[in-house]
Amino acid sequence: MHERIVGQSPWRVDGIAKVTGKAVFPQDIYLPGMVYGKTVRSKYPHAKITKLDTSKAEALPGVLKVFTARDVPGHNGHGVLHPDIPVFADGKVTSINDAICLVVAETQDIAEEAALLIDVEYEELPAVFDPREAMKETAPKLRENGNIAYHLKIRKGDVEKGFALADVIVEQSFKTSMVDQAFLQPEAGVATVDERGHIVIYVATQYPHWDRTEIARALGVSQNMVRVVTTAVGGAFGGREDMTVQIHACLAAMVLKRPVKIVYDRSESFKAHSKRHPMYMDYRVGATRDGKLVALEATIIGDAGAYLSWSPNILRKAAVHATGPYYIPNVKVDSYAVHTNNPFTGAMRGFGAAQPPMAYEAIMDMLAEKLNLHPFTIRWRNAFERGSETATGQILDMSVGLKETMLEAARRFGWNVEELK
Amino acid sequence: MKKRGIGMASIFYGTGYGNGFPDVSSAVVEIHDDGSATVLTGAADCGQGSNTVLAQIAAEELGIPIEKITLISADTDCTPDAGTTAATRQTYTSGNAVKLAAAKAKKILLDFAAGVLAVNTIDGLDIKDGYVYVKTFPQKRISVAELASHARFKGNRLIGEASFTTHSTMVDPETGQGAPYYPYAFATQIAEVEVDTETGKVEVIRIVAAHDVGRAINKIAVEGQIQGGVAQGVGWALTEEVELKNGQIQNPSFTEYLIPTALDVPEVTPVIVETYEETGPYGAKGVGEPAMLPTMPAILNAIYNAVGVRITELPATPEKILKALKEKEQKNA
Numbered sequence: 199m200h201e202r203i204v205g206q207s208p209w210r211v212d213g214i215a216k217v218t219g220k221a222v223f224p225q226d227i228y229l230p231g232m233v234y235g236k237t238v239r240s241k242y243p244h245a246k247i248t249k250l251d252t253s254k255a256e257a258l259p260g261v262l263k264v265f266t267a268r269d270v271p272g273h274n275g276h277g278v279l280h281p282d283i284p285v286f287a288d289g290k291v292t293s294i295n296d297a298i299c300l301v302v303a304e305t306q307d308i309a310e311e312a313a314l315l316i317d318v319e320y321e322e323l324p325a326v327f328d329p330r331e332a333m334k335e336t337a338p339k340l341r342e343n344g345n346i347a348y349h350l351k352i353r354k355g356d357v358e359k360g361f362a363l364a365d366v367i368v369e370q371s372f373k374t375s376m377v378d379q380a381f382l383q384p385e386a387g388v389a390t391v392d393e394r395g396h397i398v399i400y401v402a403t404q405y406p407h408w409d410r411t412e413i414a415r416a417l418g419v420s421q422n423m424v425r426v427v428t429t430a431v432g433g434a435f436g437g438r439e440d441m442t443v444q445i446h447a448c449l450a451a452m453v454l455k456r457p458v459k460i461v462y463d464r465s466e467s468f469k470a471h472s473k474r475h476p477m478y479m480d481y482r483v484g485a486t487r488d489g490k491l492v493a494l495e496a497t498i499i500g501d502a503g504a505y506l507s508w509s510p511n512i513l514r515k516a517a518v519h520a521t522g523p524y525y526i527p528n529v530k531v532d533s534y535a536v537h538t539n540n541p542f543t544g545a546m547r548g549f550g551a552a553q554p555p556m557a558y559e560a561i562m563d564m565l566a567e568k569l570n571l572h573p574f575t576i577r578w579r580n581a582f583e584r585g586s587e588t589a590t591g592q593i594l595d596m597s598v599g600l601k602e603t604m605l606e607a608a609r610r611f612g613w614n615v616e617e618l619k
Numbered sequence: 620m621k622k623r624g625i626g627m628a629s630i631f632y633g634t635g636y637g638n639g640f641p642d643v644s645s646a647v648v649e650i651h652d653d654g655s656a657t658v659l660t661g662a663a664d665c666g667q668g669s670n671t672v673l674a675q676i677a678a679e680e681l682g683i684p685i686e687k688i689t690l691i692s693a694d695t696d697c698t699p700d701a702g703t704t705a706a707t708r709q710t711y712t713s714g715n716a717v718k719l720a721a722a723k724a725k726k727i728l729l730d731f732a733a734g735v736l737a738v739n740t741i742d743g744l745d746i747k748d749g750y751v752y753v754k755t756f757p758q759k760r761i762s763v764a765e766l767a768s769h770a771r772f773k774g775n776r777l778i779g780e781a782s783f784t785t786h787s788t789m790v791d792p793e794t795g796q797g798a799p800y801y802p803y804a805f806a807t808q809i810a811e812v813e814v815d816t817e818t819g820k821v822e823v824i825r826i827v828a829a830h831d832v833g834r835a836i837n838k839i840a841v842e843g844q845i846q847g848g849v850a851q852g853v854g855w856a857l858t859e860e861v862e863l864k865n866g867q868i869q870n871p872s873f874t875e876y877l878i879p880t881a882l883d884v885p886e887v888t889p890v891i892v893e894t895y896e897e898t899g900p901y902g903a904k905g906v907g908e909p910a911m912l913p914t915m916p917a918i919l920n921a922i923y924n925a926v927g928v929r930i931t932e933l934p935a936t937p938e939k940i941l942k943a944l945k946e947k948e949q950k951n952a
Contacts, residue, residue, distance in 0.1 A: 370929075370931060
């Protein structure tokens with residue numbers, strides 16, 4: 199290659215600032231007159247709010263204001279696909295971590311003390327926590343049109359004819375766990391109103407321009423009046439796709455005309471952002487004696503939790519990647535995103551393409567064992583190459599280095615790849 | 620007894636938003652009087668290194684050292700929308716946008732240089748090491764600084780703006796047929812584990828992680844992504860689980876929710892496979908998400924290879940492995 203900088207490893211442009219502690223995260227920002235926000239969250243997964251009394255908290259010296267649903271001037275909701283996550287719960291909660299209100303006080307300690315004085319009474323509603331249960335007609339309905347938020351079918355070839363050609367068939371169910379992005383830096387932001395009267399937030403985020411859209415919509419102001427400045431970000435992995443502190447801090451700054459800082463501790467961070475979808479995956483895959491895959495049938499059910507976030511896109515990605523990187527002529531996949539009263543799930547590194555490998559890669563080994571083939575061999579014989587057709591009919595008219603990755607990895611384990619092909 | 624096993628896993632990963640969604644990134648590049656340049660991009664660097672990679676791409680395209688680039692990112696008042704830092708898309712999508720914007724700014728400079736160097740077309744010109752030169756007659760050259768200053772004094776503005784859209788086609792909701800992602804990244808990882816049959820504890824000994832990234836713009840950054848992805852995959856395979864009881868998280872702290880520590884992360888051998896994706900900037904695709912995908916299934920396959928039990932529900936805790944070993948024993952008895 200003739201390039202001089204591409205392909206090299208110059209120092210990271212932010213490297214020295216990071217290792218010397220000079221990089222500025224929102225936690226590091228202190229503005230004159232800054233006040234602090236503390237979020238109060240639901241104690242029940244599904245309930246009507248029958249009473250919300252903020253008077254004791256507001257009477258505490260040092261408390262400036264308690265913000266609730268009635269203080270949201272614009273749309274009381276946010277969400278990357280559909281704004282269904284309430285900025286503050288309005289008479290009802292759908293998951294245990296829903297924000298009820300935000301206490302703003304002169305110090306963090308006062309804000310936290312006042313948060314304990316918020317008086318909320320609930321009337322519990324029937325809840326559902328298993329997406330397979332939530333699909334049933336008898337389950338509590340979390341949405342008017344049912345709990346199934348998304349269903350994608352993939353139909354290619356004829357799976358029954360495909361299975362008829364199979365010498366071996368493996369059938370197995372799998373379940374992945376709900377996990378957290380566990381980024382190093384918990385959520386934080388500082389919002390202020392600048393000399394122009396524009397609302398400015400310094401925040402660790404993944405997509406400042408979308409944050410601006412969400413903030414402006416909730417605050418009922420035009421987008422040019424909102425400035426989102428991305429500070430140093432301590433990892434994201436999808437967990438900063440949905441709003442957390444942004445709207446709360448901007449709303450409080452706009453109303454109070456004081457800089458407002460919100461910093462979550464680890465516990466609140468766990469509760470506030472999306473999680474990886476647990477997926478229930480039922481697989482059936484057939485292969486011929488020589489290890490060629492002939493048919494795959496899969497049902498994938500993802501727990502979307504209480505809010506939509508990226509769920510349709512994630513379950514779409516799961517379906518598209520359900521076959522693994524292998525050519526299979528007959529494929530039938532049904533993929534569902536289903537609402538429950540669990541914490542909402544959303545983007546996390548892999549985005550729906552991360553869960554199916556648990557199933558398809560186990561099954562490749564299970565088929566190999568039945569056929570007395572090496573794990574390398576069965577993969578090699580079915581591997582995508584340039585020009586291969588995927589289960590969605592897409593022609594891979596691009597760089598396809600799958601077989602090279604197989605060879606490189608196998609050689610480093612001392613496998614005799616020429617014999618195993 | 621401690622038993623060792625080896626497991627393999629391969630994956631593919633469709634990068635970008637996909638499904639026909641507008642997957643666009645925009646960038647602006649301005650070359651200054653002294654030949655240095657400013658790049659504006661909306662792309663948030665979440666720690667993965669896009670600020671460095673995009674600066675490298677601009678420096679390469681402009682033929683100037685990376686120290687001469689100031690990259691401003693992710694401020695909505697002054698940078699154009701680059702889309703979200705997700706979907707393994709910033710190197711590919713924003714990389715393409717920055718490269719195109721830099722090429723436009725460069726073309727204005729080269730058009731001016733053509734007159735100064737008395738060549739009849741800019742096709743024969745290029746920039747390297749801070750000089751514009753005639754490719755077939757390299758001694759004929761002029762420094763970017765001198766040229767930029769001269770060009771600007773004559774009223775030229777060396778500014779390039781570009782948007783790049785990643786191509787994808789929506790799938791049919793009834794049949795799933797379509798071309799939802801572009802391009803795809805590929806990877807294979809092989810894991811070696813040691814399973815203690817007395818305690819059920821799994822130790823991951825080593826992982827070889829071979830990734831088709833198209834082209835590594837920054838080799839150390841790619842290796843870092845692979846190392847981090849493997850670490851996250853080890854946690855997902857063995858220890859991490861948000862425990863819920865009636866919708867309430869039972870373990871919202873790192874004393875109860877166990878991510879791998881330095882002691883739990885195995886020896887990782889990252890292997891960069893370069894396939895030179897034609898549509899990517901300098902051949903690059905991406906590695907962010909694919910980095911973690913093969914790790915979990917490779918470990919589960921290695922556990923099976925070691926002790927003959929298949930864990931079908933994550934995470935593969937010692938309790939689950941012991942239970943499965945006991946069931947296997949009873950079945951064999």
